[in-house]
Amino acid sequence: MAEHIQTSHAAPKGFIRKYIFSTDHKVIGIQYFFLALTAALVGLVMSLLIRLRLAWPASRWPMLEAIFPDGFKDGLMQPEFYLAMVTMHGTIMVFMVLTTAPQSGFGNYFLPIQIGARDMAFPVLNMLSFWITFLSFVVLIAALFVVGGAPLGGWTFYPTLSAIPSTGPGQALGADLWIVSIALFCVASLLGALNFITTTLNMRTHGMTLMRMPLSCWGWFTTAVIALLAFPVLLAAGILLLLDRNAGTGFFIPSGVSVSGNLIPGGGGSTLLWQHLFWFFGHPEVYIAILPGMGATSHILATFARKPIFGHKAMVVAMFAIGLLGFLVWGHHMFISGMNPKVAIAFSVLTLVIGVPSAVKTFNWLGTLWGGRIRFTTPMLFAIGFVSLFVAGGVTGLVLGQTALDVVFHDTHFVTGHFHLIMGVAAIFGIFAATYYWFPKMFARTMNEPLGKVHFWLTFVGVYAIFIPFHILGIAGHPRRYADSTGYEFLRALDPLHVFITIAAFATAAAQLVFLINFFWSLFKGKRASDNPWEATTLEWSTPTPVPHENFGELLPIVHRMPYEYSVPGAEKDYLMQAE
């Protein structure tokens, strides 16, 4: 492997260099984490507003009118406000939470430590990535408050709705800000991906061969490769859309489009072009959100089952297979878009093939638990929950991946249920598992276990109660993104389900208070953590707690073995650390 000279720097002294414009990967990881936590709370509140409207579309909320006078005229939630919430909830959750926390947050903090490096390959670039992401978040939030309202085109932002400002409320400055925010996010993610890839390939310590890397590192590395290839395409698409809106280019606007009686000049473009570019990014994005969670789950399952990963190599291969296939299936979002129906067949077959490596991963997680001596800590509960939810959300992909069945289910709540289970809450469970697991190393204190367990039980039951009924809505034909379904005869019978889901959503959201209380209480008052509280094997547990500047002492650790050497027969302890 490449010999890499790691230069050493003195720890910065001033508050600003140390905690604000820091180049230390650990500080940056924590900054990303708190950014994602903030974004998650904003996105959560938005989802509750969405649920309010769906359960009780005709109810008046004078208290909310006081906060959002335009969104709640006469106390009634306006459809454009509802759609803006749908759009912003999706955008915030996908980009600012699911892309940010697992990869940029935990990845930044733990990738260098787990491979035995003193920092990321490009620390200044790393700082830049965070601050561009932060700026992107600020711009996105600003879109909520501008004249004309927040954009309402959904997180997929399909033209011509998104490309022509006159198509209705929310399509003015708010839409431009949305695009600018996403473009900034793309740049930040691109820089981050370069950093992750270079760090992984060049900065592993002695003995840390690729196969000896923990699966969490494989998750971050694979994700970085995907991000490197996917984000530039979205960036290009975003710039073209911005030009369409402000320079009259018409890349995505065909000739002859007429909005409210006004012919749109220019034209010659194609709305399907946007969909191809968007989903070329958008489908891999699903894996960007879930692969770090898969890595963390594998890491945690092995730790607390006290066993090596079942089929370590197969796990690495499956992860890369998922990443690769993830680039060949974007068309399954477009079966009914007017795309060539023959091409749809190829996309459909490839989509179902992704089920194979996914099944391998599930099987190997079960194999890892099998014969284990499982310690049911809170991170372990969330990791097991991840497996359960990954299965529950994954299996319905077999339905949606089929061209003919997608005709029935496309753009119904069946899809909402499917992707929320797998890409939403399964990924969130990965984040929770990682938070409880790594908290002692990141903050030198441990989170409260009983509270963590209460949080798990409530959340695990809650997310199933919310998202399983969505499938019923979809089977009955309920389209997504409807501000009100009461106008349709065939949807009337479903009203009680909407009420049920809303109640479950509010209860599950309330359960997150247990997490927040636990998190912030533990941050200041939690029990002091030892260096290796979980009796784990990988390098992050070889460092002192709190982790010193540049992670290790004078000498970098030397790695002698595979990452998950638990319960090795004949060994003195039931775990052999990589660096011992």
Place this chain on the structure above:
Amino acid sequence: MFEFILHRSSFLLPNMGRLLAILIWLITAGTIAFFAWAKTKSGWWFPEAISTHAAAMDSQFKITWIVVGLAFFGAQVALGYAVWKFRAKGNERASYNEGNTRMEIVLVAITAVVFITLAVTGQRVWAGLHLNQAPPDAVQVEVTGQQFNWYFRHPGADARFGSTSPKLYNDADNTAGARPGPLGIDPKDPSGADDIVGQTLVIPVNRPISLTLRAKDVTHDFFVPALRLKQDAVPGLKINLHFTATKEGRYEVACAELCGQLHHQMRAYMRVVSQAEFDKWLSENAPK
């Protein structure tokens, strides 16, 4: 309360694995029971199918749903079993096991065969819908989406649609005989004189219908749950689609692609009528 949770709930710790196993099994059983129950409730499952291709689609769904159910059930039960059985016991060591390549290969082979078979068998219905041409005697209807209305145009006695132009769109007059009207039918084109434009889709039963989907402003989606049919209507494209409705009645047409503020109100009716009634409707609605 907080103190209680903090200190007393730890009595659950030794049985955590059993609790989790029971919970996973309960969720699994509950989910399956919930689907079974929903199926018996009116309006909580597929609406009655009224198209010739729907039966094949529904049976493809049934096969897929069985595979989905088995995979879900099998994986969750196994997961529950693992956490029930393999909990920590004192200082006892786990069994050191790095995997089993043969089992992996068998798993890959089985899943690959099942999944690819599903993907391939599902294409027959798709091919019937999209790869085969509509028969020449199919009833032609042009469907146009516009924020937030549907327009349906029949070509009239000459079986030919009059030419249209976006420059001629006139939303102010959308009566059936209006020329150019909202669809911009060229008044100078004689084949457009007998075109019938309406906001309800009227079609004869048991006859192939050939739709041409268009959109004036943004992307819409023509969705009729009872027909098992959904297709985007895209600005700049003319998308063809054909089907045969098998039962008379009135059905709802929904827009299934987010098209703006009042997306949820973009509803129309589809009336499936006997051939005699259809002929009568055509003659009654022909522009004078």
